[in-house]
Amino acid sequence: MESYELVPIVTWEELQGRLDSLAGEINRDYEGESLIVIGILKGAFVFMADIVRRLSLPVEVDFVRLASYGQKSESSEEIKITKEIEIPIQGRHVLIVEDIVDTGLTLSWYLDHLQKSFKPKSVKVCALIDKSERRQVDIPVDYVGLHLDKGFLVGYGLDFSERHRNLPGIYEVRFAS
Ligand code: IMP
Ligand code: MG
Numbered sequence: 001m002e003s004y005e006l007v008p009i010v011t012w013e014e015l016q017g018r019l020d021s022l023a024g025e026i027n028r029d030y031e032g033e034s035l036i037v038i039g040i041l042k043g044a045f046v047f048m049a050d051i052v053r054r055l056s057l058p059v060e061v062d063f064v065r066l067a068s069y070g071q072k073s074e075s076s077e078e079i080k081i082t083k084e085i086e087i088p089i090q091g092r093h094v095l096i097v098e099d100i101v102d103t104g105l106t107l108s109w110y111l112d113h114l115q116k117s118f119k120p121k122s123v124k125v126c127a128l129i130d131k132s133e134r135r136q137v138d139i140p141v142d143y144v145g146l147h148l149d150k151g152f153l154v155g156y157g158l159d160f161s162e163r164h165r166n167l168p169g170i171y172e173v174r175f176a177s
Contacts, residue, residue, distance in 0.1 A: 004160075004175045009153065010146065012168035015050075018145050022126065023054030025143060026095065034058035036094045036120075038085055040110070041065040042165070043099030046157035047128040047145070051097060062087050066106060079109045085118075094120040099158055100129040103136040111139065129153065129170075146170075 026035075034057060039048035041063050052059055065083035094114070101107055107125065114123060126143035133149040151174075154160045155167030164171070 002175055004173050006154065006164070006167075006171035007174050008169060009148065009151075009172050010156075010170040012156075015145075015156065015169070019050050019054060022143050022145055023051055026051070026126065027054075027056050030057050030093060033093055034060070036060050036062065036087065036089050036092050037097060038089075038094060039063045039097045040099070040106075041083065043157050043159065044097045044128070046165070047099060048097045051126065060087055062089075064110070066110060068106060079106060081113070089114075089118050089120045091119070091121050094123045096123065096125045098125065098127045100131060100153070101125070101127045101139070101141050102131045102134050104139045105137060108137045108139045128156070129158075 035055070037048065037052055037059055039045060039061070042065070048061075052061060062085040063083065064081060064085050067080050067082045069078040069080070096107070096110070096114075098107060111123060111125075114120065124142040125140060127141050128145040130141050130144040130147050131149050132147060151172040152160065153170055153172055154164035155169055155171045157165050158170070159165045160173050
């Protein structure tokens with residue numbers, strides 16, 4: 001594997017404040033309602049655990065795993081579901097938790113699938129990182145943890161070839177030049 005170093009971008013301590021205010025927003029927006037939180041595997045698992053533990057609403061949790069084949073940034077045609085959600089969500093408020101929204105192709109495809117297949121009452125999106133400058137399709141990201149457009153990021157659930165998901169903070173992968 002190519003050699004690289006990890007440059008710290010956001011520490012675990014710094015993340016706590018962002019998580020508190022994000023969850024605070026969600027608690028306020030859904031006050032008096034119950035919520036289905038769907039995490040997109042695998043990247044969202046750490047973020048999702050931190051968000052749901054800060055919610056004071058009645059919450060049900062599920063996960064979906066999406067696989068994209070073919071060339072990234074080409075189209076969303078090659079996206080497939082390799083693990084579908086298992087709890088009923090028809091007529092319910094749904095919050096999708098995603099690690100990074102980059103081109104937006106993955107999420108745009110999934111939001112479409114969710115509406116068509118399950119008819120939820122509402123769907124909103126909560127992303128740890130929004131790389132909005134790289135967006136190719138216009139999708140709403142309702143709750144954003146951090147706006148970080150540059151670099152390839154790992155840690156806090158994010159991986160580089162399945163590595164570094166377990167790092168508590170967020171790091172940028174810098175390749176040796
Ligand atoms: P897109 O929005 O369809 O382009 O794809 C977003 C997905 O690409 C995310 O859910 C991540 O799995 C992955 N991804 C994009 N940028 C990064 C990164 O910097 N680190 C790790 N995964 C990334
Ligand atoms: Mg992902």
